[in-house]
Amino acid sequence: MGLLSDPNRRKALTNLLTRLNAPICMVCYLAAIVWFMGLAFEPFTLRTYMSENAMGSTMVEERFSSGERALSLAKEFDAHKRKAGGMPVEWLVKAMQARGLEVFTQSFSRKLPFPDENKERYMVRGTNVYGILRAPRAPRTEALVITAPCSPGNSDNQAVGLLLALAQYFRNQIFWAKDIIFLVNEHDLIGMQAWLEGYHHTNITGMEYSPLQGRAGSIQAALSLELSSDVITSLDLILEGLNGQLPNLDLANLFYAFCQKLGVLCTIQGKLQRNDWDTAEGYTHAAQTMMLMVLKQACGRSWGDHGLFLRYHIEAASIRGINGFRHYKMDVATIGRLLEGMVRKLNNLLERLHQSYFFYLLPSLSRFVSIGYYMPAFGLLAVILLLRALDLWVNLGAPALEAVDGVTEAEQPSGPGVLTVLTPVVISHLTGVALYLLPVHLQEMAVEHFPVSETEAVVLTAVAIYTAGLALPHNTQRLLSGEGTEQGWKVLKLTALLYLAVLLGCTALINFSLGFVLAVTLVPITASMTPHMPKALSALAMVLLSPAFTILYCVFIYQELIEAPVSVGEGWMLFLSVISQGILDHALYGSLVYPLLALFIYPCWLMFWNILFWS
């Protein structure tokens, strides 16, 4: 720190930083991208390993063999589901009671803020059925949860069948130390949310539900099972939860260990693992897998029923059966054995899963990138913002220094008024608030005046407000009724840069992927923005790198990565549905991505847009 308290050396350092600012920033940006892409390169990553002692060395023997029973139960469930036209509550209660469980039901209802067109639902009413297998000689303090959804159509029947068969098998075992809750939830995430809120007696999303009658203490871990097809070839592990939360890495390790043990084909992000890391294809494959994880995590929604558990500090993962690789057919008994093994190991846990990582990226199931490895990529991007801010700070301070030296700038105004900076900041944020509040609240009015459905009304209102925000700079200027000074925009930009750095930094700490994706698009344009650039060109660049376009790019990249490329028109429709999903996720489950973008990131971007049109 002697470096900074010595005025000469400080001057030399600041000179160096201001003179070389642009090249340093450029190098940082490139280094960040290269660093990030390097994370998928196998020699740079670590092999996964089981950290939890209680799950590592204790071998369990899987004996589940009632695959046939699971299939017949699935058929029976299917028949009763068709007859009831939804959750066959009575049959499930009887079936679970017959297997020696304590059975309870929970009914819930939820009116969505606007109709969900993807899943075609608006007024949702349903019932969850769950049975508790009481562990012998356990005081009801700890529990594990296994869930299967009751979904419309043909899918997930086998999951429920397997759940019941497992319950029957588990009931006859003596080794349970934790109660096991078998839950069949209706209306996927909404039912899950209702059950979790009922279990923890909270109400954070305005759900209406009947209180739960039976509980089993604090839930230690949860597994969600989805078998969408009758023929299963491989199992996919889904980890990304609400707001980009991930379960402890040991849960993924546990799944992988049992897949290896039972010789089951397992995937993550639907992608198999490859061994040829030294070839270009091998690297691309790993990079694609990792990118998919980043995109899924960044969008902050729950990608399976497990995702909502994470809020309650319950480690959870979804296991999804996939029919995608021919020549490998897996019978239900094998999946049952896999679950049995996982549940038995979780049953052995003495503490909650906490030994392994909570922040990680997975380029494959056997390799992981921990927070220490990926954070520098973001840090390099954030440093650009700080360097630019430092440059501006020095710039703003420089004339004052000259004045001390006695050069003829005595009547220079001492600085821009607070109002010059505050006005654009306040107006931008008000626009953000409008973007956050109006789409849902104005839908009725929009539906009255335009020939659109409610969902379209919400999404199009959002897009309209977003676009209308672009006209702001002119209005701001009019409001200020004065020429913007050179110092004015510099102060505003300094504020905006620091604001963005703090925003992105906080976001990246909670949800690295979201922070990184936003930083990659926002940093270059915000760092280089001045009012002296060619207006039309830089305006185009700014719009193309705005948060909304970031979402659009993510949609296209995501579709490309899951090998379902879309045309521009389809992409646009997907983009609109992503926006509506984002708003719904926020209203239904409390996802924070939509408010973050609307209330903070977008206003921050508007501040830079203001600088561009500073006159």
Place this chain on the structure above:
Amino acid sequence: SRGAEGAAAPPVFTWLSDGTKDSESFTAAARDQFQEELVIRPLHSGDIYASFQFRTLWDTDFLQERQKVSHYRLFPKSLGQVLSKFSVRELHISFTQGFWRTMQWGQPFIPSPPGAELWVWFHDTVSDVDGNWKELTNVLSGIFCASLNFIDLTNTVQPSASFKPLGLGNATDHRFLRYATLPREIVCTENLTPWKKLLPCGSKAGLSVLLKSEKLFHSSFHSQAVHIRPVCQDEQCTSKAWELRQTLNVVFDLYTSGQGKKEWSLFKMFSRTLTEACPLATSSKVYVDITDNPEVKLKQQTVVLGDRRTYSVFDLTRAEMFGQLRSLNLLLRDMLRPLLHAERYVAGFGLQTGEIHTVIYNNHPYRAFPVLLMDSVPWYLQLYIHTLTVTSKSRDNKPSYIHYQPAKDRHRPHLLEMLIQLPPHSMTEVTVQFERALLKWTEYTPDPNHGFYVGSSVVSALVPSMVAMNTNFTQDQPLFSSFVPVKEESSYFVRVYTEPLLVNLPTPDFSMPYNVICLTCTVVAVGYGSFYNLLTRTFQVDEPSLPLAKRLANLIRRIRGVPLLA
């Protein structure tokens, strides 16, 4: 004292006439007697409940200052010495593995919370109750091979109303009462062995041959207890006797062991059969609840816990009875719904605050009755007592009596006792919010991520009985029906324990001390160091340093004594 002895003799003889076993050790002078009893009750859920009761009665006085009791016969000497040394008036200790499922199993004969529970009434001559209590817990810890030494002032409370003496004497000053639970205590064979050693016949003969640990711990519920209290020696209560009652309750899961068949026998449950009674026992009986199977020959009827039950009685002291203890196939009728039932859970998420919900059900169709709720919460859950609400049928239910003793950090737990009137056929919810304390790093257990336990809350009540009780205690009443003295005919005493809670506290990552040290050192060095530097340094305008040549020249000039160059 001779006269008291004489008065004590007749009941012993009545007992003897009941059991005509050869008992050469019994003389008219014997002032102690031993009874053993096993109740088997098929439960509605398909499980089998077996309850052992061993009762030793001795008309001596442990608390006498003048003459030390030194000659022991049936009463275990280790316990007798403890009683006299610590001036214990009443002692109740239970070790339980598992949770009694009231809704499936009905009421147990003697309830107990998961883990270990100890409550003791000291004699009112004791001056240092806390000191006696501390020593007593340590001694009991040794006797029962349990972690009772973890009982200290931070988990001991003095309930004002919930735990009244069950024996003789109307002690009401709760300064002499100490109550503590260890919900984490795990009960296993090492606790069973010392417990069995307290029996006069050990595990050699009598009902205790059934107590084999490999089967007892292959069950859904296991609870063993020791209760010591002063009781009346006879109906007229002319003399006092000490009663030691050892109970062991176990519930076997027929579902897992019987492949779905609801069939039981002693051999299937205990992998032993009964061959003889304990020769020291005056009575040795097996009761089988046949209320649901009236076709079995009726033997005895008694009212237990407000319900008239029918039992088939097998007297082990009569050899011809053994043949009848065979496998019985049982029909199960719908269980009488337990009238009182309670459960508890933690609501909320996150590691800052939470809410404890205690739900008490009154299933009686038309009678309201009051219950005493007792909650003892460790200090590290800081209760916000102003958030305490009691609601029944979505209306505020004001408790008629509240006793609250706030916790002192690291010294004593919260104690909350309330008398609540439960409306008929209702659910009453008691909620209180709490904040989780941040412990000092040495206060965490070795497994902090497991969570911290909060003991069961205790609901005690006089529940209106469906059937009139027989309060006139005569000798032919089974032991299990007469543990808690009842004064009214129309109600019976029930104590219900809720499940313990497992609460996570904010826990530092103990596996990263190195990182923590590095980080703190860096922060201190960089942050504090530079600030200190800037604050204390005096700044001076630095003279531009001279070029090397001039400095050399100055050096030479200094030696020469010539004025230096600028």
